[in-house]
Amino acid sequence: MSTASAASAASTATRRLTVAQALVRFLANQHTERDGRRQRLIVGCFGIFGHGNVAGVGQALLEAGDDLRYYQARNEQAMVHTAVGYARMTNRLSTFACTTSIGPGATNMVTGAALATINRIPVLLLPGDIFATRAANPLLQELEDGRSFDVSVNDCFKPVSAYWDRINRPEQLISSALAAMRVLTDPAQTGAVTLALPQDVQAEAYDFPEDFFAERVWRVRRPAPDAETLAEAVELLRTASRPLIVAGGGVIYSEATEALRELAEATGIPVAETQAGKGSLAYDHPAALGAVGATGTHAANEIARDADVVVGVGTRWSDFTTASRSLFANPGVRFVNLNVAGLDAYKHAGLALVGDAREGLTALRGQLGGWSVAEAYRDEVRSLAAAWDDTVSAAYAANNAPLPAQSEILGVVNEVSGPRDVVVCAAGSMPGDLHKLWRTRDPKGYHVEYGYSCMGYEIAGGIGVKMADPSREVFVMVGDGSYLMMAQELVTAVAEGVKLVVVLVQNHGFASIGALSESLGSQRFGTRYRYRDGRTGQLDGDVLPVDLAANAASLGADVLRATGTAEFRRCLQQAIASPRTTVVHVETDPLAPAPDSRAWWDVPVAQVAELESTRTARADYEIHKRDQRTYL
Numbered sequence: 001m002s003t004a005s006a007a008s009a010a011s012t013a014t015r016r017l018t019v020a021q022a023l024v025r026f027l028a029n030q031h032t033e034r035d036g037r038r039q040r041l042i043v044g045c046f047g048i049f050g051h052g053n054v055a056g057v058g059q060a061l062l063e064a065g066d067d068l069r070y071y072q073a074r075n076e077q078a079m080v081h082t083a084v085g086y087a088r089m090t091n092r093l094s095t096f097a098c099t100t101s102i103g104p105g106a107t108n109m110v111t112g113a114a115l116a117t118i119n120r121i122p123v124l125l126l127p128g129d130i131f132a133t134r135a136a137n138p139l140l141q142e143l144e145d146g147r148s149f150d151v152s153v154n155d156c157f158k159p160v161s162a163y164w165d166r167i168n169r170p171e172q173l174i175s176s177a178l179a180a181m182r183v184l185t186d187p188a189q190t191g192a193v194t195l196a197l198p199q200d201v202q203a204e205a206y207d208f209p210e211d212f213f214a215e216r217v218w219r220v221r222r223p224a225p226d227a228e229t230l231a232e233a234v235e236l237l238r239t240a241s242r243p244l245i246v247a248g249g250g251v252i253y254s255e256a257t258e259a260l261r262e263l264a265e266a267t268g269i270p271v272a273e274t275q276a277g278k279g280s281l282a283y284d285h286p287a288a289l290g291a292v293g294a295t296g297t298h299a300a301n302e303i304a305r306d307a308d309v310v311v312g313v314g315t316r317w318s319d320f321t322t323a324s325r326s327l328f329a330n331p332g333v334r335f336v337n338l339n340v341a342g343l344d345a346y347k348h349a350g351l352a353l354v355g356d357a358r359e360g361l362t363a364l365r366g367q368l369g370g371w372s373v374a375e376a377y378r379d380e381v382r383s384l385a386a387a388w389d390d391t392v393s394a395a396y397a398a399n400n401a402p403l404p405a406q407s408e409i410l411g412v413v414n415e416v417s418g419p420r421d422v423v424v425c426a427a428g429s430m431p432g433d434l435h436k437l438w439r440t441r442d443p444k445g446y447h448v449e450y451g452y453s454c455m456g457y458e459i460a461g462g463i464g465v466k467m468a469d470p471s472r473e474v475f476v477m478v479g480d481g482s483y484l485m486m487a488q489e490l491v492t493a494v495a496e497g498v499k500l501v502v503v504l505v506q507n508h509g510f511a512s513i514g515a516l517s518e519s520l521g522s523q524r525f526g527t528r529y530r531y532r533d534g535r536t537g538q539l540d541g542d543v544l545p546v547d548l549a550a551n552a553a554s555l556g557a558d559v560l561r562a563t564g565t566a567e568f569r570r571c572l573q574q575a576i577a578s579p580r581t582t583v584v585h586v587e588t589d590p591l592a593p594a595p596d597s598r599a600w601w602d603v604p605v606a607q608v609a610e611l612e613s614t615r616t617a618r619a620d621y622e623i624h625k626r627d628q629r630t631y632l
């Protein structure tokens with residue numbers, strides 16, 4: 001549990017406010033504290049107004065002014081992405097609230113809520129809701145359920161929220177607001193927290209106790225793992241000859257990267273990284289193996305195959321990390337899971353070190369004393385990592401013609417960016433390529449949303465990243481498909497003066513799903529953006545006359561069009577020098593692949609099919625399926 005302390009002594013004074021005014025005032029007084037550092041928990045409120053919140057939360061924000069600053073977005077899903085970007089960048093210590101109208105404005109946030117909860121990132125969602133009094137129902141945009149008038153579209157938030165509540169009476173706000181803060185600041189439970197606010201209740205006045213508005217500090221705890229389980233883990237590690245650490249997002253959120261480096265240096269245990277954990281160790285550290293799993297490096301995946309003890313730190317063990325449970329192939333492999341969430345710590349029948357990553361890593365190093373892996377194992381790790389680094393250099397210099405390969409574009413961004421700068425991405429072929437190929441030099445330098453891998457996160461999430469740390473350049477990598485889903489937040493970046501460098505990679509469709517489709521025998525069906533051909537009846541005509549650069553310019557961004565890598569490099573430098581949000585548009589070859597990971601991903605192929613391509617892929621699938629294990 002997080003602990004809260006109220007600054008003022010208890011009193012019987014009350015203040016008459018509307019529910020929305022009380023909530024806004026309450027939120028402005030919430031703080032988090034960890035390691036003696038204190039910061040605002042809710043730094044502002046994004047919102048799009050409609051009848052469901054304009055006179056309630058909207059009026060309250062107007063009165064509050066800079067006590068809880070209002071920010072405007074163009075799409076409700078996007079404002080949750082921005083809050084997530086901000087919260088992840090601040091290691092989950094600060095976030096935004098998001099207010100919406102009822103109906104479509106509210107349900108537009110459901111995808112954002114799922115993204116936040118799956119990535120374990122705190123965001124506070126305040127969807128408007130239908131009248132609690134039902135005085136005039138059905139309202140505009142009300143879902144009518146003939147079996148119960150208690151149902152509203154906001155019930156959709158229940159499975160995607162870490163905490164969900166509906167404030168049907170003013171006095172309910174007090175305990176629900178406190179519960180919401182508890183969950184937001186609990187590292188094991190955090191995610192989207194939803195307080196649905198009926199339209200009439202928002203505007204209703206109540207005599208709130210003055211103490212409700214006292215400054216509160218929520219300590220983000222660092223629980224230590226159980227001593228006996230820790231001793232068992234140390235015993236197990238001492239018997240290991242090929243141990244491996246898999247670093248997940250928890251390492252970064254807990255600010256445990258120093259503790260990880262010290263453990264790796266003291267013991268020689270090599271470190272592989274998940275998507276959220278990338279940046280835990282600098283790419284050129286002697287113990288660094290880079291990305292692991294279905295989008296991993298040959299170095300990490302080769303070590304993973306024979307590892308006898310695998311220490312997962314702050315990882316949820318997603319299918320990408322385990323190559324759909326085929327990667328860890330040593331028959332006797334044992335898992336040790338250091339995780340603040342029991343849900344993750346107990347996975348793969350592992351020794352469950354339920355606790356904070358930094359606490360656990362420091363304790364492990366202390367108890368392992370002078371124990372180390374054999375020198376030959378350290379050498380093996382270093383030479384595999386060096387070979388992979390040569391692979392990266394070759395991919396950066398692929399010299400594909402006539403259009404550059406995507407790996408060349410990523411290489412230019414990596415070379416031109418500074419060590420503290422941040423790369424942001426979420427969906428398409430770039431997350432996998434970045435995971436393998438990006439040379440990360442700072443724990444906060446790599447921000448790929450791959451829990452939900454949500455097309456459209458890129459620009460909106462990038463805004464949150466930049467707002468959290470304006471001292472860093474933020475490079476938003478966005479494919480044409482993702483751009484078309486949520487380009488409109490460029491307007492928000494321009495309005496707020498939040499400077500992004502957006503690299504818009506045009507390859508006329510879904511290169512990622514196209515390659516996946518082909519590998520599964522589905523012949524890239526439906527994955528390219530093309531005219532419908534009159535003769536075939538299929539979407540395989542000419543390339544569409546779409547100009548995304550012109551689109552970006554129309555939204556208020558500066559735009560540079562680059563052809564080829566040399567011009568792309570010059571444009572990128574110009575974008576960095578500019579104080580304004582700049583989109584660099586570049587066309588790449590969708591068929592020039594990055595180096596393969598030599599790891600599998602379980603995507604089932606049709607068991608019966610007329611198509612020869614599908615039957616061949618199915619035979620291949622069945623071979624891979626034999627490598628899938630249960631890890632008991």
Ligand SMILES: Cc1ncc(C[n+]2csc(CCOP(=O)(O)OP(=O)(O)O)c2C)c(N)n1
Pocket residue numbers: 427428429430452453454455456478479480481482483507509510511512513
């Ligand atoms: C909202 C959403 N819809 C669908 C998908 C499935 N999906 C993953 S990648 C992708 C294509 C992305 O296209 P683009 O941004 O152009 O990147 P590219 O694959 O060309 O690199 C799709 C449809 C998703 N991840 N998110």
Ligand SMILES: [Mg+2]
Pocket residue numbers: 428479480481505506507508509510511
């Ligand atoms: Mg594309």
